[in-house]
Structures are given as C-alpha cells and as structure tokens.
Amino acid sequence: MVKYETKGQDVQYLHTTLEQGESVFVEPGHLIYKTPDAKLDTGAGGFRGALSHMLAGSAVFLLKIDGPGNFGTAGFLPGKVFEIKLNNSSIFAEFNAFLCMDSTIKYSTKFAGYWQAVFGGEGIFLEEFTGTGSVMLHGHGQVIEYELKEGQEIQAELSHVLAFESSISYNVKRIGGIKTMILGGMEGEGFFFANMRGPGKVWLHSISLLELSAKLMKR
DSSP: OOEEEEEOSSSOEEEEEEOTTOEEEEOGGGEEEEOTTSEEEEEESHHHHHHHHHHHTSOSSEEEEESSEEEEEOOSSSEEEEEEEEEEEEEEEETTOEEEEETTEEEEEEEOOHHHHHHSSSOSEEEEEEEEEEEEEEEEBOEEEEEEOTTOEEEEEGGGEEEEETTSEEEEEEOSOHHHHHHHHHTTOOOEEEEEESSEEEEEESSOHHHHHHHHHTO
C-alpha cells in the first residue's frame, strides 16, 4: 500500500513512499523532489484532460511515478494537505488542489460553469476523481469540512470551494443586489456563492486565491 505522510504544521507538504510495483499519478507543478529510483512517465487525462489543463493554466499531463522510491509534493500557498478515500465513489475538486492519487483512481474533467469561470478564480474546469483508493489534495490556509445531511444546504463563497462529493447538488447563485456587488467589488471580494445541498461532504479552504490576487494587485 502506498504510504502517504503529511509533514509540517501550518505549512504542510506530502512525502510519499512507493514499494516495488506501486504507482501513483502526480500533478507535475506540485512535485518538489524524488529519489533517483522513482521512475517518471506521462500519461493521465488524455486529450480532454490536456486541453482543460491548458485552459486552466495547469500542467498539461499528469506524471506517473513508479516505485520503489519516494517523492515530495506541495501546494502553491501555505496550507494543509489532506486525504480523501474513495470507495467506488467520486469527488470533484478545483484545479491547483490536486497533489497525487493512487493509480486505481480514474481522472477526468468537467466544465465548472460560466460563473465559476468568471468569479471562481480557479479555472473553468473541475477535476473529477472516481474509483477506490486515496486522493491527496492541498487547501490554501485551513481546510474546513462540512458533512451535509439529506436536504441540508450550505452557501460557500465561490472562490473558497475546494472539493465536494458527487452526491452534492451544486449550483451558483448571486448573493445581494447591485449595490452589494459594487461595494464588494471595491474590496476585491466575491459576490457569487456556490449553493450546495446534501447528502455528502464539502471541503472549503480559508484562503481564496482570487481574493488574495485582488489584494496584492492593490499594493
């Protein structure tokens, strides 16, 4: 079994150990180091995955790493590494969150919708992971987990949505009127919320890449 170890406290990275015969898929832009015996090969996602990665500003292909050996991966901002275990199930995650996954997981992409593309700050596609095994993700800042019961809802500011199970009903709504949007826009805040209804789990990150970029542009 692939061994995943989370290192660090507030600024975390992932150290992964592979035995002979074990493989994982990795987002190339998140790879920090590897041992010489860990072999690299490209090959996940296909043409659609390559196209969506290019449009999202991410790496074109995923890397396959074959054991034995070990390697390290991390996110682009300080934050937390966490594991989602799939049992013949699916999740959706925003681009830049994915670090690596078991080779038993299938990867594909899904159009996130017009408002996600304009106001989400993380690209116009979501990454879909399906199967049985572990998916390792990185959240900016702190990772907040909600488990919604049947019919229970939560509204999350769009750029804070990290991942959610495929059982979650997901749509985007505008919160507030024109005045709210104008005043909010002056501060670089979001005004579109993801309305998410259970059953299922939702993961949010406390730092929005969109809002952080807006604040830095003012300096």
